[in-house]
Amino acid sequence: KFNSVSLGPPIEVFELNRAYNEDTFKNKVNLGVGAYRTENGEPWVLPVVRQAEKALANDESLNKEYLPVLGLEAFTKAASLLLLGANSSAIKENRVFGIQSLSGTGCLKIGAEFLHSQLGCSVVYYPKPTWENHKLLFRNTGYTELREYRYWSDKNRGLDIKGFLEDLNQAPENAVIILHAVAHNPTGCDPTEEEWAQIADVMEARKLFCFFDCAYQGFSSGDIDKDAKAVRYFESRGFEMFIAQSFAKNFGLYNERVGNLTVVVKDNALIPHLKSQFTLNIRGMYSNPPSHGARIIAYILNNVDLCEQWKNNVKTMADRLIQMRKELRGALERLRAPGNWEHITNQIGMFSYTGLDEAQSEYMVKKHHIYMLKSGRMSMAGLTSKNVEYVASAVVDTLTA
């Protein structure tokens, strides 16, 4: 029966993690997966999350019954507010709603499905390069035109805004445009405020649909509000849009699979229509979302003190990543690694797009047991003060081998 099934390619980041776990080399370093690690290289359950979990575990009024198809409202409302801010006109005018889904990926999926099934969208644009899952997700949803817009210039080690705008200008009306809201993965390079304004101008003129992917709110500056500025700017200009919010990174709730799709519309009379169609799509996909992660976040965001503690936890993570960038650049310069390393500290968020090519990145893995993606992306979260020197000396060896 299954003779026709061919062997598919592995998913790079999961494959890399498996290889890392099996490696017995003492000084191995995992810079592959985008998951926060402490200064001791350990995963971190945020203290405020532990506290919320204890309180929820003791709350005997909670049970394990199904959540509604669109999720827990105490969570979706708080999540959309966190993103758009209290001054958002869309929120004041009741033109916003949220749908709880399976982390950022699930939000992208239900958004993609809705646009495809309800509006007939089949053209999607994402940046070159982008998070590796965008293409697979939209292809599996039935999009037939999977297109890249120019984003990163290897030559300038920065944003290719000219190419970006040219490509958007060529896009057909109603094309879905994926924009990384903050801390672009994998380049760590975001548009400036002026550049966001230019992007918004083209999106508006060409009638393109804005689908923000927001997986790192707080990870760039350490400040939740600052990191929402691109989304808030688009909202203030009156765009209708979807925003896929992941809470994997900023709450450290990776495997709880908690996300919120914030939907902003012009005409709030249509919200019941949209909700009814989302309900049918989701019912046919996974019926309803899990409650644990959503309850944790609702508990924290709806309590002023806990919310403050959470913001401090986020800042702790962002600050450590910034510190690791400094230490890595410092070590590379001290060891006279060939080339210029300013981009390491100019980039933001979880990743650094080092500039190592595919062969060099593979050499880092094979020779030095430093696990990183073939694109040259390193997760700054895998660095510690104890391994940064080793990583820098491996880069020097790789570049001079």
Ligand code: PMP
């Ligand atoms: N978008 C981007 C750009 C990401 O980097 C990630 C996390 N790797 C996600 C979405 C979603 O991840 P998750 O489904 O775990 O929230």
